[in-house]
Amino acid sequence: MSGTVEQHAPSVGTAFAIDVPDAVLEDLQRRLANTRLPAHETGGGWKDGITVAFANRLLTYWRDCFDWRAQEVRFNRFAQRMVNVDGRLIHVLIEPGSGPNPLPLLLANGWPSSFVEFDQVIERLAHPERFGGKVEDAFTIVVPAMPGFGFSPPPPAPTPVQDFAPVWDHLMAREFGFDRYVAVGSDWGSLVVASLAFQHTGVLRAVMLTTTGGFIDPAGGGTPPTEEELSWLSKLGVPGPESAYQAIQAAKPQSLAFAQTDSPLGLAAWITEKFQGWTCPGTEADPPFDMDDLIANVMIYWLNGCAAPMWPYAFLRQAVLPQGAKAGVPAGFMFFPADLSEAPPKSYLERAYDVAHYRVHDKGGHFPAQEVPELFVSEVTQFFRPYR
Numbered sequence: 001m002s003g004t005v006e007q008h009a010p011s012v013g014t015a016f017a018i019d020v021p022d023a024v025l026e027d028l029q030r031r032l033a034n035t036r037l038p039a040h041e042t043g044g045g046w047k048d049g050i051t052v053a054f055a056n057r058l059l060t061y062w063r064d065c066f067d068w069r070a071q072e073v074r075f076n077r078f079a080q081r082m083v084n085v086d087g088r089l090i091h092v093l094i095e096p097g098s099g100p101n102p103l104p105l106l107l108a109n110g111w112p113s114s115f116v117e118f119d120q121v122i123e124r125l126a127h128p129e130r131f132g133g134k135v136e137d138a139f140t141i142v143v144p145a146m147p148g149f150g151f152s153p154p155p156p157a158p159t160p161v162q163d164f165a166p167v168w169d170h171l172m173a174r175e176f177g178f179d180r181y182v183a184v185g186s187d188w189g190s191l192v193v194a195s196l197a198f199q200h201t202g203v204l205r206a207v208m209l210t211t212t213g214g215f216i217d218p219a220g221g222g223t224p225p226t227e228e229e230l231s232w233l234s235k236l237g238v239p240g241p242e243s244a245y246q247a248i249q250a251a252k253p254q255s256l257a258f259a260q261t262d263s264p265l266g267l268a269a270w271i272t273e274k275f276q277g278w279t280c281p282g283t284e285a286d287p288p289f290d291m292d293d294l295i296a297n298v299m300i301y302w303l304n305g306c307a308a309p310m311w312p313y314a315f316l317r318q319a320v321l322p323q324g325a326k327a328g329v330p331a332g333f334m335f336f337p338a339d340l341s342e343a344p345p346k347s348y349l350e351r352a353y354d355v356a357h358y359r360v361h362d363k364g365g366h367f368p369a370q371e372v373p374e375l376f377v378s379e380v381t382q383f384f385r386p387y388r
Helices: 022-033 052-064 070-074 115-125 163-175 188-199 228-238 241-249 253-262 262-278 293-304 308-317 373-387
Strands: 078-085 088-095 101-108 141-146 181-185 204-209 330-335 354-360
Touching: 052 262, 052 293, 070 115, 070 293, 078 373, 088 115, 101 115, 101 163, 101 253, 115 141, 115 188, 115 253, 115 293, 115 354, 115 373, 141 163, 141 330, 141 354, 163 181, 163 188, 163 308, 181 188, 181 373, 188 204, 204 373, 241 253, 241 262, 241 308, 253 262, 253 308, 262 293, 354 373
Parallel strands: 101 141, 101 181, 181 204, 204 330, 330 354
Antiparallel strands: 078 088, 088 141
16 A cells, blocks of 8 residues: 555555444444433532533433434444454544545554544644645554453453554555555553654554653663653642542453443443543533533443453553663654643653654643634644654
8 A cells, every 4th residue: 555545545454434333323222321420420510520410411312312313424424444453453533635635644542541532633734724734744644442342342452552552553564555554542542652752663654642652760761860751750649639540440340341331321421421530620510522422432332341341451460661761753742731730841851752843722621623623633743744
């Protein structure tokens, strides 16, 4: 396939379309109809978790208004494949870009999102000329789901997400045959993309991350940490309320999975609370997303089971970048003020990366492709322009 991409989906693997059996949706409807809500509020509002008022509103909309079949049509507008990569079946969403030579771009999400996170940016990136941009900036978009996420079958055992980096490189370079590609990662996707940057095989051109991509040991490079770095690291080491879920999902994911596999609203409450706490923390504002988007994202976890996506947290302490090593490709970073932690100093990142771009925005949170899609598209487009 080389660098050019035909104006149809690559004929790799098996064609896939989302088509949930009626019986599954009927079972879901019965469960929603029989949902029990907590009898009392804690009185703490969103800081104590999803409020009963918002949960009831979500439940009512899900039960009476939400149309999954319409969502299937929405997502099936993109080509999808099931690709066998090194013995793993991977669900991949693909949008070939406009023009004669679009740059292949891998978009990698984490928990608790899915390809829904990128729905508003895929067409803008693939077809910039339709949105006032230039066709020369077009990307061919590839959104793979990690094993156990979305429609990718779960791994046989809990697996560190770093192990998926060579799988993604194999997918892009060998299965799709791209002679070059770039990658953007958010949440766990940042760690996978960062691992690609350290393990790259020469086909990867550059990466862009919304997190550090893993812990960087400031003692590994021989230069003592600066005061700014020490101050940032001291805050990073203090667990806050927004990190409580990590301990549960790391230590007892299987117990939590029983409740979330049996109760659709229980699953929605656990996931949707993150879309509030990681975008408008410390406020009583409801999550700044369409109800259809929130529920569609929850549905992807409901339909495919929720245990496997929680397994990576058992390996959270292993999310350490190689001590003293440097990433092999240029890296760009974009950070957002409402995210889980404040942006690291640029000097901290330079210990492990060739930092070609660093920017802290004044709006946005943990899901920038959903919250500020135009800004996300602009940043990605500008950063990768020299690496085409």
